[in-house]
Amino acid sequence: VTCWCDSVGSKMQISSVVASPGRLLQLCISTLCCVLTSVFSKVRRWTAGTCKGTASPVSPADSRPDEGEAQTPTSVNYHFTRKCNYKCGFCFHTAKTSFVLPLEEAKSGLRLLKESGMEKINFSGGEPFLHEKGDFLGKLVQFCKQDLQLPSVSIVSNGSMIRENWFQKYGDHLDILAISCDSFDEATNQLIGRAQGRKSHLDNLYKIRDWCQQYKVAFKLNSVINTFNVDEDMTESITELGPVRWKVFQCLLIDGENAGEEALREAERFVISEQQFQEFLDRHSSVSCLVPESNEKMRNSYLILDEYMRFLDCREGRKDPSKSILDVGVKEAIRFSGFDEKMFLKRGGKYVWSKADMKLEW
Structure with a gap:
């Protein structure tokens, strides 16, 4: 037998x-x-709504599909884990579940996305280096670049769990590593929650920048502008670090994540006005790598895939999930994503994102 x-x-x-x-x-x-x-594994995906703190698979999004032309998942943000070792007060993708798909199922979903037109995958969390000490993430990165041959593979991380041996093993397969840094003052990072104990977030940041240079990975920075850092001038530090891109986000409220009765965070005290955000941008207008992201742009121009491989619709100020692409396919699931492809292109979502085309001086 x-x-x-x-x-x-x-x-x-x-x-x-x-x-x-x-x-x-x-x-x-x-x-x-x-x-x-x-x-x-399938039951856990389909019954995610019965678990504490997770949204129902049969959601409001299921009743309002997008009309018009079919959407192409050109660039996808896969939040394969929600667990994190930091406690950023404004986090809008919180640790409501510890579920992570088995590796082979995650690979199957990524292959479906590639077959549907995906060119760029961005792995995020939670903290993506936390699960299996980054080895799970490394295997996904290697699969996407080596097997799927995607033009761009990137990661967003807080940087606290990254070690040099990860670069030695998987660095060749990674195009961009984005590290989140909201302030160049350690006390401010502590107030925000972007810290673990008394470890220096900034010392780690510079160390990772050097590793990216050594192992030929494009270095990027992400910052969330909020009440604690809105008056800071980061020009000198950003110039010194020299990232290929500096994404500057306006603090965003998402019901059930960082706002509302069911939320694990209370981010209302971090929220700034449109005018405050614009003043921050004006102060940093000399920084050539700055890429601003207002709340309006963020809500519907990102394709977000959660830990069950469900697209998340953020148009109504919350995250309404589609069914999993593993169960209904990409074409069906993306109809309920709220994705605005025109806004994605308008905000510059498609750029030179393969390190082979960046012509960087290593």
């Missing part, structure tokens, strides 16, 4: 009728285990 498993379940083929009762029992148990593993 020959037994094997695939993504759907377990199949058994009778190749010989000669088998000992013990061997037959062993193979039957093995087959049952394969079936249960596959079923359990």
Whole structure:
């Protein structure tokens, strides 16, 4: 008897009728285990809404599909984990579940996205280097660049868990590493929650910048502008670090994530006005790599995939999930994503994102 498993379940083929009762029992148990593993994973996706703090798979988004032309998932942000070791007060993708898809299922979903037109994948969290000490993330990065041959593979991280041996093992497959840094004052980072104990977030930032240079990975910075850093002048520090891009986000409220009764964060005290955000941008107008992201641009111009591989619709100020692309396919799921492809292009979502085309001086 020959037994094997695939993504759907377990199949058994009778190749010989000669088998000992013990061997037959062993193979039957093995087959049952394969079936249960596959079923359990699918049940966890479909019943995510019954878990504490997760949104229902049958959501408001399911009743209002987008009309018009089919959307192409050119650039996808895959938040494969929600767990994080930092406690940023404005975080809008909080640790409401500890679920992470099995590696092979995650790869299957990424392959579906590639077949549907994906050119860039960005891995985020939570903190993506936290799960399996970054090895899970590294395997996904390698798969996307080596097997799927995506033009661009990137990561957003707080940087606290990154070690040099990760670059040695997986750096060749990574185009861009974005590190989140909201202030160049350690006390401000502590107030925001972008810290772990008394470790220096800034010392780590400069160390990672050097590793990116050494292992030929494009270095990027992300900053969330809020009440604690809105009056800061970061020009000198940004110029010294020399990132290829500096994404500057306006603090955004998402119901059920960082606002509202069901939220794990209370971000209202971090919110700034449009005028305050513009004043910050004006103060840094001399920084050539600055890329501003207002709340209006953020809400519907990003394709966000959650830990169950469901697209998240943020148009109504909350995250309404589609069904998983593993269950209904990309074309069906993306109809409920709220994705505005025109706004994606208007905000410069498509740029030179492959390190091979950046012509950087390493």
